[in-house]
Amino acid sequence: MIGKQVLGIAFSNMRDFDLGKMTAHRTIGSVPFGGRYRLVDFALSNMVNAGISNVGVITQTNYQSLMDHLSSGREWDLSRKRGGLRILPPYASLSGKGEYRGTLEALYGAMGFIRHSTAEYVVVTGCDYVLNIDFTDLFEAHEKSGADITVVYRNKNIEQKEEEHGTVFQFNRDGMVNDVMVGPVLLGNRNLYMSILIMKKSLLESLVEDNVGHDRYSMRRNVLLAKYNQLKIYGFEYKDYCAHIHNLNSYYQANMELLIPSVRTVIFRQDRPIYTKVRDEVPAKYGLSALVGNSLVADGSIINGEIENSVIFRGVHIGKGAKVKNCILMQGTIVGENVTLDSVITDKNVVIREGRTLVGFETYPIYINKNNSI
Amino acid sequence: MAVKKEWLAMLLAGGQGSRLYTLTKKLAKPAVPYGGKYRIIDFPLSNCVNSGIDTVGVLTQYQPLVLNEYIGNGQPWDLDRVDGGVFVLPPYQKSSGSDWYTGTANAIYQNIPFIERYDPEYVLILSGDHIYKMDYAKMLALHKEKGADCTIAVLDVPYEEASRFGIMNTDETGRIFEFEEKPKQPKSTLASMGIYIFTWKKLKAYLEMDEQDPTSSKDFGKNVIPAMLEAGEKMYAYPFEGYWKDVGTIDSLWEANMDLLNPNVELELYDPSWKIYARNPVQPPHYIGSDAKVQNSMITEGCQVNGTIDFSILFAGVTVEPGAIIRDSIIMPGAVVKTGAVVEYAIVAEDAVIGEGAQVGARPENTPEKDQWGVTVIGAGAEIAAKATIPPKSMIEGKA
Numbered sequence: 159m160i161g162k163q164v165l166g167i168a169f170s171n172m173r174d175f176d177l178g179k180m181t182a183h184r185t186i187g188s189v190p191f192g193g194r195y196r197l198v199d200f201a202l203s204n205m206v207n208a209g210i211s212n213v214g215v216i217t218q219t220n221y222q223s224l225m226d227h228l229s230s231g232r233e234w235d236l237s238r239k240r241g242g243l244r245i246l247p248p249y250a251s252l253s254g255k256g257e258y259r260g261t262l263e264a265l266y267g268a269m270g271f272i273r274h275s276t277a278e279y280v281v282v283t284g285c286d287y288v289l290n291i292d293f294t295d296l297f298e299a300h301e302k303s304g305a306d307i308t309v310v311y312r313n314k315n316i317e318q319k320e321e322e323h324g325t326v327f328q329f330n331r332d333g334m335v336n337d338v339m340v341g342p343v344l345l346g347n348r349n350l351y352m353s354i355l356i357m358k359k360s361l362l363e364s365l366v367e368d369n370v371g372h373d374r375y376s377m378r379r380n381v382l383l384a385k386y387n388q389l390k391i392y393g394f395e396y397k398d399y400c401a402h403i404h405n406l407n408s409y410y411q412a413n414m415e416l417l418i419p420s421v422r423t424v425i426f427r428q429d430r431p432i433y434t435k436v437r438d439e440v441p442a443k444y445g446l447s448a449l450v451g452n453s454l455v456a457d458g459s460i461i462n463g464e465i466e467n468s469v470i471f472r473g474v475h476i477g478k479g480a481k482v483k484n485c486i487l488m489q490g491t492i493v494g495e496n497v498t499l500d501s502v503i504t505d506k507n508v509v510i511r512e513g514r515t516l517v518g519f520e521t522y523p524i525y526i527n528k529n530n531s532i
Numbered sequence: 533m534a535v536k537k538e539w540l541a542m543l544l545a546g547g548q549g550s551r552l553y554t555l556t557k558k559l560a561k562p563a564v565p566y567g568g569k570y571r572i573i574d575f576p577l578s579n580c581v582n583s584g585i586d587t588v589g590v591l592t593q594y595q596p597l598v599l600n601e602y603i604g605n606g607q608p609w610d611l612d613r614v615d616g617g618v619f620v621l622p623p624y625q626k627s628s629g630s631d632w633y634t635g636t637a638n639a640i641y642q643n644i645p646f647i648e649r650y651d652p653e654y655v656l657i658l659s660g661d662h663i664y665k666m667d668y669a670k671m672l673a674l675h676k677e678k679g680a681d682c683t684i685a686v687l688d689v690p691y692e693e694a695s696r697f698g699i700m701n702t703d704e705t706g707r708i709f710e711f712e713e714k715p716k717q718p719k720s721t722l723a724s725m726g727i728y729i730f731t732w733k734k735l736k737a738y739l740e741m742d743e744q745d746p747t748s749s750k751d752f753g754k755n756v757i758p759a760m761l762e763a764g765e766k767m768y769a770y771p772f773e774g775y776w777k778d779v780g781t782i783d784s785l786w787e788a789n790m791d792l793l794n795p796n797v798e799l800e801l802y803d804p805s806w807k808i809y810a811r812n813p814v815q816p817p818h819y820i821g822s823d824a825k826v827q828n829s830m831i832t833e834g835c836q837v838n839g840t841i842d843f844s845i846l847f848a849g850v851t852v853e854p855g856a857i858i859r860d861s862i863i864m865p866g867a868v869v870k871t872g873a874v875v876e877y878a879i880v881a882e883d884a885v886i887g888e889g890a891q892v893g894a895r896p897e898n899t900p901e902k903d904q905w906g907v908t909v910i911g912a913g914a915e916i917a918a919k920a921t922i923p924p925k926s927m928i929e930g931k932a
Contacts, residue, residue, distance in 0.1 A: 417819070436812045440569075446828055455831070
């Protein structure tokens with residue numbers, strides 16, 4: 159437990175645009191995931207499970223759903239007298255529009271909160287990864303390496319060119335970064351940055367001030383890329399399962415991968431639980447004609463039809479004779495009788511009326527906007 | 533002195549529930565799990581909050597540990613309040629000595645100082661043994677309208693069953709003129725539900741009087757109510773309509789759970805205007821495997837189901853391995869049913885393990901001697917060996 163020595167900062171808006179309509183009215187941190195979670199739950203739970211009890215969540219736009227989800231932070235045990243959760247909407251940024259251009263500029267806007275903390279270190283993380291990481295391990299590796307900054311990466315063999323935008327590292331024998339590429343073609347064996355890093359708070363403060371003073375705003379370009387020769391940057395490899403949510407396809411795949419038992423064992427560990435907002439739902443109810451296989455089902459659902467290879471969120475109703483296959487149905491989706499759905503993602507409170515058929519493809523799922531009715 | 537309250541609730545949660553045997557060995561009856569994610573006490577607590585009561589005293593005595601931890605600061609029921617909230621009230625030592633709660637009336641008597649802090653006009657007395665949804669505010673409205681000293685909630689029960697209850701005989705205005713405890717020949721079918729609203733000043737006087745009587749058993753039904761009737765106090769019956777079930781026995785606990793799966797039973801938990809709150813486990817959605825078959829059942833978070841489930845209720849974090857069959861049963865949190873095991877008409881308590889190929893309980897049609905049939909109970913943490921056969925109506929603790 160690294161507790162009071164470390165301040166946590168989570169970015170809930172990093173790369174919202176990648177998810178298109180799904181993030182039209184919410185931050186990437188508040189994107190629903192895995193039947194009952196939001197992506198920010200993973201970032202916050204990882205911090206809390208390492209004993210970090212003072213966490214700032216930096217937001218930019220469309221943060222109402224995020225504020226509704228996080229509220230006082232009680233569900234993550236972050237409703238505290240000392241520290242706890244602080245939501246940091248934009249203010250007084252340099253552009254004057256209340257929007258920031260990059261991580262450093264956002265951190266500059268949160269400088270009051272950061273300075274106020276008595277912690278010696280800062281962990282900064284995005285919300286675009288589904289993972290269960292032990293920040294205590296990261297902290298210890300950082301201490302042991304003697305580095306100024308430790309970045310978290312994963313090693314991946316990429317066989318097909320991906321649309322994913324990434325930052326790639328190369329390391330010397332001591333595990334220190336000796337090359338950085340921002341946004342290269344992703345092919346072959348790559349060490350991919352996972353948007354998580356740790357450093358001394360004092361270093362972060364001076365990096366933010368120096369760069370923002372020079373109108374530089376990007377952590378990747380202006381710190382990692384520009385300074386890897388001057389600063390010792392250590393790489394901490396995350397070896398367990400994780401999923402990067404960077405477009406609708408990867409969002410879909412990551413949900414589907416939760417159906418694999420070994421993935422759930424890694425993500426939903428009993429010793430490091432993933433916390434989320436409680437909704438006081440009734441247990442899921444299966445009717446006489448229910449037939450369900452290889453699916454995750456959340457509380458509050460009423461199932462009277464067939465479901466296969468799907469993730470069913472809280473409060474979803476499936477009518478008699480309906481066939482749901484390879485789908486992600488978010489909270490409050492109503493599927494009428496004799497509906498057929500294959501490879502469909504429904505956002506919150508979508509209604510599919512009796513007898514409709516919608517078929518996408520596993521590599522190209524159909525997405526239906528929040529509150530729509532078909 | 534705290535802020536004055538118009539009314540507050542006192543919830544009697546000290547009952548041992550001895551007829552639930554092994555299920556209440558380590559926990560008080562109100563803490564017994566029910567309905568997949570609840571405990572019995574969630575019903576009166578949620579009813580209080582939904583009725584607008586913000587101060588609840590929970591009187592505990594028998595095995596209070598689980599209940600204390602469960603209630604905590606009352607946050608799941610929205611009872612973590614600046615003024616009031618939920619308070620666990622065990623018996624305590626006073627300058628003049630200390631006593632266990634000797635009866636329901638004595639439990640309230642010993643907590644007069646707690647009630648007086650809020651200076652209420654009315655006090656609602658509840659028990660933690662029943663499954664029902666009720667708007668106590670409507671009952672208070674009747675109490676005020678009649679200018680009553682005491683209002684007792686009553687349920688119209690079938691005549692054949694009336695002799696099992698405390699029966700209220702009322703006039704045409706609903707005023708109670710007679711109370712009969714378990715009468716052989718009932719004059720009415722209005723059964724007391726053990727839910728009382730008292731005008732506090734009156735109740736206080738009667739509690740103090742009752743305490744002075746050495747022959748009294750310090751019980752509401754046996755002593756306080758009859759004494760008030762005899763003295764001609766204004767006592768009214770509040771007729772309740774809807775689902776109400778005492779879960780005091782293994783059979784009634786099993787039935788009350790199964791009622792949730794019966795579309796003809798009017799206990800609706802999916803009602804957003806009257807939610808039943810509970811302390812939620814932190815677990816992922818449940819997983820239903822490819823070879824699983826689940827029908828007519830309720831399943832909650834954290835379960836891993838790879839077998840066949842029919843007419844059953846699975847609590848949080850239950851594991852059902854491939855080929856296992858669970859029918860007409862209640863499987864409480866964390867229990868494991870291993871490959872090929874068959875569980876029928878059973879209550880499997882928390883963290884119990886049913887070994888591979890074991891047979892637990894039986895269907896009534898497969899039991900030749902009808903009087904030997906009954907619901908089987910596997911106690912908390914019990915381990916049933918592989919291939920073991922546990923006959924119907926048995927009760928298992930430890931290893932078998």
